[in-house]
Amino acid sequence: MGDTAFVPGGVLRLCKSPWPSLAIGAGCGLISWAILSWTGTFVVLLPFLAMTALGVGVAIRPSSSLVLLAAAAGACLAWLGMPEEWDTLRLVIAVLAVLAFVSAGLVALPVIWRRAVVSLLILFHLAGIGCAVTRIDPAPWLTQYLWAHCFRYYLDFVYLNNAYHFYAPEPGPGCLLWFYVKYDDGSMQLVDIPNRATVPTLLNFQRRLSIPEAVNTFVALPGIPPNITYARLLAGERDGIWPYDGKKPNPLEYRAPIVTGRRMLESYAQHVAKTTPHPTDPNRKVVSVKIYRVVHRLIMPKELLAGVRSEKVWMCMPYYQGEFDPDGKLMDPNDPYLYWLIPIVNAKNPDLSSNAGVNADDHAAANQDADIRNGLETHLRVPTAKPQPVAVPEGGPPGARP
Amino acid sequence: MAHDATLTPATGIRGLWRAWDQFWFRPGDPTTLGFIRLVGGLMILYVHLVYSYDLQTLFGADAWLNVEFAKDIVKEAPISTPPPTWEKTTDQDLSKLSADQRKRVDTWDTLPAYEVGKGRTFFSLWYYLTDPVQMRIAHGIILLCMFFMAIGFCTRVTTVLSWIGMIFYINRSSVSVFGVDTMMNILAIYLMIGPSGAAYSVDRLIERWLAARRGKPIGPADLPAPSVSANLAIRLLQVHVCIVYTMSGLSKLQGSSWWNGMAAWGTMSNYEFSPLANHLYIRFLEALCAHRWVWEIVMMGGSWMTLLLECTYAFGIWNRKSRWLYLIALAIFHLNIAFFMGLVGFSIVMMVMNLCWIPGTTIRAFFASLRSQAPPSAQATSTLPSGRGKLAVSGTALLR
Numbered sequence: 045m046g047d048t049a050f051v052p053g054g055v056l057r058l059c060k061s062p063w064p065s066l067a068i069g070a071g072c073g074l075i076s077w078a079i080l081s082w083t084g085t086f087v088v089l090l091p092f093l094a095m096t097a098l099g100v101g102v103a104i105r106p107s108s109s110l111v112l113l114a115a116a117a118g119a120c121l122a123w124l125g126m127p128e129e130w131d132t133l134r135l136v137i138a139v140l141a142v143l144a145f146v147s148a149g150l151v152a153l154p155v156i157w158r159r160a161v162v163s164l165l166i167l168f169h170l171a172g173i174g175c176a177v178t179r180i181d182p183a184p185w186l187t188q189y190l191w192a193h194c195f196r197y198y199l200d201f202v203y204l205n206n207a208y209h210f211y212a213p214e215p216g217p218g219c220l221l222w223f224y225v226k227y228d229d230g231s232m233q234l235v236d237i238p239n240r241a242t243v244p245t246l247l248n249f250q251r252r253l254s255i256p257e258a259v260n261t262f263v264a265l266p267g268i269p270p271n272i273t274y275a276r277l278l279a280g281e282r283d284g285i286w287p288y289d290g291k292k293p294n295p296l297e298y299r300a301p302i303v304t305g306r307r308m309l310e311s312y313a314q315h316v317a318k319t320t321p322h323p324t325d326p327n328r329k330v331v332s333v334k335i336y337r338v339v340h341r342l343i344m345p346k347e348l349l350a351g352v353r354s355e356k357v358w359m360c361m362p363y364y365q366g367e368f369d370p371d372g373k374l375m376d377p378n379d380p381y382l383y384w385l386i387p388i389v390n391a392k393n394p395d396l397s398s399n400a401g402v403n404a405d406d407h408a409a410a411n412q413d414a415d416i417r418n419g420l421e422t423h424l425r426v427p428t429a430k431p432q433p434v435a436v437p438e439g440g441p442p443g444a445r446p
Numbered sequence: 447m448a449h450d451a452t453l454t455p456a457t458g459i460r461g462l463w464r465a466w467d468q469f470w471f472r473p474g475d476p477t478t479l480g481f482i483r484l485v486g487g488l489m490i491l492y493v494h495l496v497y498s499y500d501l502q503t504l505f506g507a508d509a510w511l512n513v514e515f516a517k518d519i520v521k522e523a524p525i526s527t528p529p530p531t532w533e534k535t536t537d538q539d540l541s542k543l544s545a546d547q548r549k550r551v552d553t554w555d556t557l558p559a560y561e562v563g564k565g566r567t568f569f570s571l572w573y574y575l576t577d578p579v580q581m582r583i584a585h586g587i588i589l590l591c592m593f594f595m596a597i598g599f600c601t602r603v604t605t606v607l608s609w610i611g612m613i614f615y616i617n618r619s620s621v622s623v624f625g626v627d628t629m630m631n632i633l634a635i636y637l638m639i640g641p642s643g644a645a646y647s648v649d650r651l652i653e654r655w656l657a658a659r660r661g662k663p664i665g666p667a668d669l670p671a672p673s674v675s676a677n678l679a680i681r682l683l684q685v686h687v688c689i690v691y692t693m694s695g696l697s698k699l700q701g702s703s704w705w706n707g708m709a710a711w712g713t714m715s716n717y718e719f720s721p722l723a724n725h726l727y728i729r730f731l732e733a734l735c736a737h738r739w740v741w742e743i744v745m746m747g748g749s750w751m752t753l754l755l756e757c758t759y760a761f762g763i764w765n766r767k768s769r770w771l772y773l774i775a776l777a778i779f780h781l782n783i784a785f786f787m788g789l790v791g792f793s794i795v796m797m798v799m800n801l802c803w804i805p806g807t808t809i810r811a812f813f814a815s816l817r818s819q820a821p822p823s824a825q826a827t828s829t830l831p832s833g834r835g836k837l838a839v840s841g842t843a844l845l846r
Contacts, residue, residue, distance in 0.1 A: 088575070088584075096603060103602035132520060132569035136610060159471050162678075166470065170685065177693045185528050192527035192562050200567040202635060203616055206628045208693040213701030215709050218718030238718065247496045247791055251622040253718055255510055258621040303555035308621065311512045318508045342715050345735035348728070354717040372512075 062101035062111050069097030070118035076125025086127050094122040095137060102144065112148035116141045139201065172199050180207045218340040219256040222362065223316045224424055227328040232424070235316050255312070259305040259337060259365070268298045272380075279380035283426050285419040288387040297385040299363055301337075306374075309335055309365050314372030330370045334424065336362035336386070356412050358390045362420050367428040376428050386423045391415040474677025476670045477806030479637070480598065480645025482683075483605075486633045486798040487596030490608065493626060493791060494592055497615060501585055504619040507576040511621045519620075520568050524550075526560040572618035588614070595637075598647020605642060609634040626792040632686055633799055640679025644670040645806070669806075683802040688760035695756025703749070710748035719787040748782075755779055769803055776800055 059065065072094035079085055098115045105111045119141035126134050150158055172195040178187045191199070199205045223235040238252035273293060280286045287293035301309070313333045322328035339361040343354045364381045366374045376382075392415045497504070507513045543551065547558055575581055588611035595604040612634055616627050643649040654664045703709040714720050714731065721727040734741050755775055762768045777797060784793035 088580075092587075096607065099603045099606060100600070103600070106602075130574050132573060133571065135567060136569050159467065163466065163470070166682070169682075173686065173689055177689060180697070188527050189530070192525050196525065197567050201569070203613055203628075203631050204635075207697070208628075208690045209697040210625060210694050211709070211713065212694065212697035212704075214703045215712035215716070217712075218716050220718070244499055245496055246788055247493065247626075248499055250624060250626075250788070250791075251500065251504065254622050254624045258511075303553065307515060307553075308511065311515050312510055314512060315503075315508055315510050319503070340717055342712055343717075343722075345711070345741060348715075348731055349735050353728075354715075354722050359717075 059100075059104050062104040062108075063114075065097050065104065066101035066111065066114045066118060069094045069099075069101060069115070070121055072097060073118055073121030073123075073125050077121055078125075080125055080127060086130070091122045091126050091133075091137065094118065094125070095140065098122075098144075106147075107151050109148040109152045112144045112151065116144035116148065119144060135201075168198075171195070173204055175199070176205045177207045179205075180209055217342050218253070219260050220338040220340060220360070221256045221259075221312065222336040222338055223313070223320075224334040224336075225316060225320045225330055226332045226334070227322050228331050229322075229325070229328050231322070231328075233320060233323060235320055256337060259301050259308050259312075261302050261305055262299045263302055265295070265298075265300070267295055268293065272298065275380035276384055279426075283422060285381070285386060285422050285426075288385060288389070293384075298383055299337075299385075300383040301365070310368060310372035310374065312372075313368030314370070317368075317370040317372070332367050332369055332375060332428070334367045334428075335365040336420065337365050338362045352412060356390070357418065358388045358416055360388060362386050362388065364423065379428060381423060381426070386419040387417070388420055389417040391417050470678055470681055471674050472677055473672035473674050474680060475806035476641050476644035476673050476676035477646075477809050478802060478804060479640045479642045479676050479679055480647055480650070480670070481809050482633070482798060482801050483598060483601070483637050483642035484596065484646045485801070486630070486637065486795070487592065487598075487608075489791065489794055489798060490612065490630050490634065491589065491592045491596050493630065494589055494612070494615065498585065498589075500622075501581055502578060504622050505572040505581065505615065506578065509619060511619055513573060513576060513618075516570075516618060516620075517573050519566065520573070520617075521565050522550075522554070523564060523566055524554045524556040524561045525563040525565075526556045527562050529559065568617040570614045570617040572614055598643040598649050601641075601643025601647055601649050605634070605638045609638055624792070625789070626795055629690075629792065629795040629799060632683070632690075633795065636679045636683045636686070639682065640676045641670075641673050642679070644673065644676065669810075680802050683799065684763075687799050687802065688763065691756045691759035695753055695759070698753055698756070704753055705749075707742060707746035707749045710745040710752075714786050716787070719789075721785075721788070751775075752779070763803060773800060773803060 072090045076087060076090035076094065079087055079090070098118045102111060102115045119137055123134055123137045123141065126137065128134070150161055153161065171190075175187045175191045175195045176199050178184065179191050196205075221237050223237075225233045225235060227233070237255055238249050240246075240249050243249050243252065276287060276293070276298075277291060287297050289297065313335060317330045317333050320330065340354070341359055341361060343352065343359065363383060363385050364379075366379065366382055367376065368374055390412065503509060540548065540551065543558065551557065571584060572581070575584055588608075591604050591607040591611055594600060595608040609631075612627075612631060616623050616631065650670065657664045698704045698709070701709065703712060715722065717723070722731075734744060755772070759772060759776075763772045780793040780796050784790045
């Protein structure tokens with residue numbers, strides 16, 4: 045940057061020369077490469093020490109092209125000292141090496157040229173951010189194209205892909221995941237996330253709030269395919285779990301997640317199966333995990349005034365995501381309830397169970413817990429993989445590709 | 447103020463370059479950056495300390511997002527884009543695809559015609575290190591780097607190591623990241639660029655000690671040496687924060703609930719975010735709901751003030767006269783987010799980012815008042831220790 049670009053401070057002032065540090069860095073890189081080449085063993089700490097020492101060398105004398113070039117060379121040695129399987133970390137070292145190499149040229153330039161180059165970098169950086177923030181649908185063709193062909197490498201690397209659409213366009217209701225873990229003795233255990241009572245801090249809880257959101261993107265369908273509806277109605281008649289809107293279900297009652305969401309569910313099921321031992325008998329094995337994505341709808345002002353409370357189970361709208369084996373494989377992709385809302389209804393005040401409005405009267409609060417038709421409890425007892433009379437169309441479950 | 451946006455009038459290309467040069471490359475007071483490093487660094491340390499509880503749950507081999515799927519995303523996730531010509535490709539015949547192509551379509555739900563590449567340039571130590579003991583050791587080393595960064599020890603190196611460490615966690619467990627991680631990352635990037643250890647740091651203390659040993663003590667009136675990279679880092683942070691608020695506000699304009707006021711209710715009545723389990727909070731909401739006029743004014747006011755603040759931030763914050771108004775409004779805004787949505791960490795990080803608008807003189811005056819001392823003199827000159835001599839830039843120039 046020229047004149048007053050940088051003043052190395054503090055403990056780095058104790059080291060007048062960067063060369064010992066650079067030598068240590070290069071040495072660690074070389075040793076790592078030698079050990080890897082001769083024995084096939086990778087000592088994780090060596091490249092880390094190498095890069096740190098090289099960084100210290102650069103920090104002591106950042107305005108020297110020679111130092112930067114030496115750091116770049118040392119970084120190359122550290123790169124060679126990492127196995128190919130650690131490709132993403134090799135990428136970090138490669139980027140730092142290139143950065144050192146480019147900086148070596150940059151510091152050798154006259155101030156005005158240096159500032160011109162840095163100005164171009166600033167423009168590139170801001171253009172990249174501009175691309176990232178305009179990439180969310182409805183996105184212009186230009187930003188999508190520029191992102192895919194130019195900026196994504198940079199933005200992905202530095203994690204600047206966010207579009208900053210916080211609670212936009214609409215702040216939605218809370219989303220939870222309920223995992224019912226079945227054991228070989230027939231017992232079942234619920235794991236629900238997020239659950240504030242099971243984590244020590246608010247931050248841990250908020251991290252778990254994001255986990256259900258990762259499966260909260262759906263395939264856009266013009267309507268529920270007729271065979272899906274028919275299969276659902278047949279199953280509802282058999283098991284007594286009718287869709288919320290009866291024989292003409294609302295399209296919102298069927299929400300199939302996109303393909304990556306389904307893969308996330310497999311991963312989640314595997315995680316829960318492996319981390320949820322039987323509560324009393326550790327020898328019991330997990331046989332399956334049933335997952336429900338639960339929308340905890342927002343309470344309306346009228347309901348609140350009527351004494352209704354958000355904690356009530358019928359404020360929750362569980363969507364069945366499937367039953368998975370302990371390895372995370374979906375056991376029956378043709379399940380008629382798959383991706384359907386399993387209604388939990390307050391039968392005394394059915395309007396309380398919908399967002400359409402509330403028949404708020406003095407009885408509303410008193411009847412909150414009375415006559416709950418819990419479709420979920422019934423559905424938990426429905427065995428999976430029953431033969432279905434209605435065939436699912438070719439190409440897999442509907443919505444596999446829009 | 448040191449980072450004020452006053453620019454000389456632009457006349458032609460030379461004038462434009464001069465304005466650009468003054469904006470980005472004028473030497474700036476690193477005090478603001480140092481203070482941001484201190485406060486932001488502590489927040490970054492806290493967030494990663496909390497990860498200690500979730501190390502295996504979020505980053506282990508069988509974490510929520512298991513390591514195989516995470517690595518698959520890095521290697522195989524398709525990059526799709528609309529075609530470069532006007533040809534329609536939506537009617538691609540799937541039966542003509544090879545078995546591998548068909549499998550890829552089933553796995554990633556992207557047609558080959560749209561796919562222009564695959565894989566992402568993400569990186570993480572946790573893709574490879576899955577042994578619990580090794581993970582704890584690595585986690586401890588990263589926390590140590592973050593601690594050193596926060597206190598400003600070997601800052602030039604520890605800021606880079608901390609940022610790299612932060613990205614390890616973000617990229618490995620994309621299912622658990624949220625706004626606080628996005629903002630901390632922005633902060634950490636700019637802390638790397640500027641001399642964030644030049645003020646309020648152990649590095650600065652060591653510098654003073656060394657100068658005293660060499661017989662050239664650095665007094666309390668001496669300012670940290672002005673730096674072009676300090677100004678550059680602060681400017682980049684200022685511009686980026688403007689982009690964040692502007693996009694946040696503009697994106698909300700697409701939602702009807704932000705126009706009719708329901709958005710504010712949507713955040714206040716969300717059971718998972720708000721303190722709706724607390725009976726006092728419920729009493730408060732009931733009192734609000736009992737008077738519709740009051741409810742509508744509060745909700746509409748909250749929603750519209752959010753839109754106004756975010757959409758006008760990028761214009762109003764640069765003006766010295768309106769800046770303090772915006773900063774106060776933002777403090778109230780983020781306090782509301784912290785209370786009504788429980789997003790305390792996110793709110794703190796956002797307020798730390800907004801410190802970029804506070805000049806170094808104000809920060810120094812604040813700390814001087816805490817020590818009940820007079821603030822460093824406006825005529826103080828910046829001295830580079832170790833015999834580099836005094837700079838031509840006087841302290842007065844830094845106080846605008």
